[in-house]
Amino acid sequence: MSSATDRGVIPAAPAVPQPCPKRWAAAIVMIVAALLDLIDASIVNTALPSIGRGLSATAAQLEWTVSAYMLGFASALIAAGHLGDRFGRKRLFLAGVAAFTLASLGSAVATDPGQLIATRAVQGVAAAIMLPQVLGSLRTMFDGAERGKVFAVYGITAGVANAVGVLLGGVLTDWDVFGWGWRTVFAVNVPVAALVLLLGAKWVPDLRKRADGPLNAGGSLVLAASPGGDRAAAGGGPLQRLAAVGLDLPRRRRARSGRRGRLAGHAPRGSAAPAGGALHEPGLQRGPAGPVAAGRRAWPDSF
Structure with missing residues (x-):
């Protein structure tokens, strides 16, 4: 059976997201x-x-x-x-x-x-x-x-x-x-x-x-109550870091449960398993110092 190219039909190029005009x-x-x-x-x-x-x-x-x-x-x-x-x-x-x-x-x-x-x-x-x-x-x-x-x-x-x-x-x-x-x-x-x-x-x-997961109001309250809470985004002190960890705990639990299934060679229900049970971690990309979390921090995506 002849392909679209053999019949002289050029396949349409994949759609490229257009930037915001203004x-x-x-x-x-x-x-x-x-x-x-x-x-x-x-x-x-x-x-x-x-x-x-x-x-x-x-x-x-x-x-x-x-x-x-x-x-x-x-x-x-x-x-x-x-x-x-x-x-x-x-x-x-x-x-x-x-x-x-x-x-x-x-x-x-x-x-x-x-x-x-x-x-x-x-x-x-x-x-x-x-x-x-x-x-x-x-x-x-x-x-x-x-x-x-x-x-x-x-x-x-x-x-x-x-x-x-x-x-x-x-x-x-x-x-x-x-x-x-x-x-x-x-x-x-x-x-x-x-x-x-x-x-x-x-x-x-x-x-x-x-957004992936519910809003963690408790971590926000700890962040506000801690001394110098307004400097948390710039690093902050120990209480700010504790609040950041608290904000990130739900995502970490979900990530750990997902990794257990993938390490065992099982894909999430409704998706195809990677060949040979290979580990595939969404959101990870190769950086100069090895795999780094792409955008996965204690802060929301807006930061």
């Missing part, structure tokens, strides 16, 4: 959102004396104004990454931006230290919802050399954000724009975040990756 516009919008988060972690520092005078806040309350943001960020960061993988990163990103906008407005109109501390905690949670979606979406939208370029832009932005936040906080407080004093450092987020919300709804693609 990926750079979406990347700029998401990086601006991340910039809001990174700046807001430091912009309040130079406004603390003005906040103390304006709200008659004690030194402890001023410390909580800064710490509440970090605590909210740490408590929601890991869970938000899993939720983005499960329900869609665009949906979680827009929800985080909307919450951040409202929390910024609440901070700008706060009338006592307790209100300001509460809205700062909500700001931190909203920022934690946004950030994993930004990183996960950038990694999904871009590939090859473009991925390196977009993460270089993100890295430069993140590197200067803290310094810009401190400088911007001092400038806005000293200029006393509209006579708002320290409230300007929070009010300035509102128009920028609203613009990000509108453009994000238009340009950010709806990307998701099925």
